[in-house]
Amino acid sequence: MKPDTEVSIALATSVMAYGAYQLALPSTADIRSLEPNNRDVQASERVAAWVAAGGVSLVALLTKSPAVFVLGGATVIAASWMTRHADQVSTVTKKAASAIPNPASGPEGVVGDKVAAVQQLPTTPVYGVAV
DSSP states (O other), X not given: OOHHHHHHHHHHHHHHHXXXXXXXXXXXHHHHHSOXXXXXXXXXXXXXXHHHHHHHXXXXXXXXXXXXXXXXXXXXXXXXXXXXXXXXXXXXXXXXXXXXXXXXXXXXXEXXXXXXXXXGSOOOOOOOOOO
């Protein structure tokens, strides 16, 4: 296959993979505005990834071109990462959540066994009825 034809097919395959994500998912801005770890977004991302990867694989096998596989695969990975990152963004901190929880910290640093005396004072329970 000629190099210019190979690159054209690779770019078209990449656009096809990107289109699968555009059809299956809301925009990245909308995903960022939702609560983190949204099950619907995660399920739709998996469907989009399988459809895009299947399309890239089919075209790469038909054309027997490594350029199609590499460029299409890179597009699938980039779109998947972008969606998964947007799904992890907290609506409060506007930053992606970490898989490792941060230790509790106070004004003196990391909170350990020492608890401030104010935190140990007895409190009276507040009872109320929500109507």
